[in-house]
Amino acid sequence: xxxxxxxxxxxxxxxxxxxxxxxxxxxxxxxxxxxxxxxxxxxxxxxxxxxxxxxxxxxxxxxxxxxxxxxxxxxxxxxxxxxxxxxxxxxxxxxxxxxxxxxxxxxxxxx
Amino acid sequence: xxxxxxxxxxxxxxxxxxxxxxxxxxxxxxxxxxxxxxxxxxxxxxxxxxxxxxxxxxxxxxxxxxxxxxxxxxxxxxxxxxxxxxxxxxxxxxxxxxxxxxxxxxxxxxxxxxxxxxx
Numbered sequence: 001x002x003x004x005x006x007x008x009x010x011x012x013x014x015x016x017x018x019x020x021x022x023x024x025x026x027x028x029x030x031x032x033x034x035x036x037x038x039x040x041x042x043x044x045x046x047x048x049x050x051x052x053x054x055x056x057x058x059x060x061x062x063x064x065x066x067x068x069x070x071x072x073x074x075x076x077x078x079x080x081x082x083x084x085x086x087x088x089x090x091x092x093x094x095x096x097x098x099x100x101x102x103x104x105x106x107x108x109x110x111x
Numbered sequence: 112x113x114x115x116x117x118x119x120x121x122x123x124x125x126x127x128x129x130x131x132x133x134x135x136x137x138x139x140x141x142x143x144x145x146x147x148x149x150x151x152x153x154x155x156x157x158x159x160x161x162x163x164x165x166x167x168x169x170x171x172x173x174x175x176x177x178x179x180x181x182x183x184x185x186x187x188x189x190x191x192x193x194x195x196x197x198x199x200x201x202x203x204x205x206x207x208x209x210x211x212x213x214x215x216x217x218x219x220x221x222x223x224x225x226x227x228x229x230x
Contacts, residue, residue, distance in 0.1 A: 031216070031217075033216075033217075033218050033219070035218075035219075041223075041224075042203060042221045042222065042223050042224045043154065043203075043219070043221050044221070045215065045218030045219060045220065046215070046218075047215050047216065047218075048215060048216025048217050048218055049216075050216065088153065088154070090219075096159070096167070097142060097159065097207075098144065098156050098159060098169075099156075099219060101153045101154045102153065103152075103153045104153050
């Protein structure tokens with residue numbers, strides 16, 4: 001069945017270092033979404049990418065959608081302690097109106 | 112984005128009992144989704160709730176264990192029935208909404224979650 005894989009599972013960085021999480025789908029996606037979940041919180045929608053090769057920026061966050069629309073990445077420049085949390089990618093399921101979530105990348109930032 | 116009020120925020124329940132979780136959305140939505148998130152894990156879809164029809168359950172989830180109601184376009188409940196310790200998890204409701212400024216695109220808005228512990 002359809003799978004959305006995400007790596008790394010866990011990353012611990014020094015404050016000020018950059019961070020990247022990668023997402024790969026077993027199928028071509030019509031769009032990909034990214035979410036952030038703070039410890040003890042609920043997932044919060046960050047962005048949706050729709051176009052092949054699309055790049056979007058939100059301050060220190062850069063989101064990319066691959067040319068083949070099967071992979072995506074989230075890059076954070078100069079991490080801060082406020083970036084701590086789990087980052088999930090998610091794509092539409094092949095069948096039905098639902099999302100398939102990646103396993104998530106846990107980011108810890110040392111100050 | 113939508114605002115979802117979910118309650119209770121947490122509960123500790125005895126095995127064999129049932130808990131009903133409520134979600135109220137600030138505007139009408141066609142579909143509401145119920146997810147389960149076990150500690151340190153990703154989100155797993157339990158079922159999709161449509162107003163006026165039976166919920167659609169994902170593989171591994173059955174109506175007898177997780178009955179869902181959807182009486183109108185702004186409200187839904189999920190009941191966790193005959194609970195066991197394996198049901199200890201976070202339960203989340205969500206809806207799809209387009210970002211008001213049309214800059215972020217379509218995404219899911221989640222309720223704040225119900226942290227369930229079964230003892």
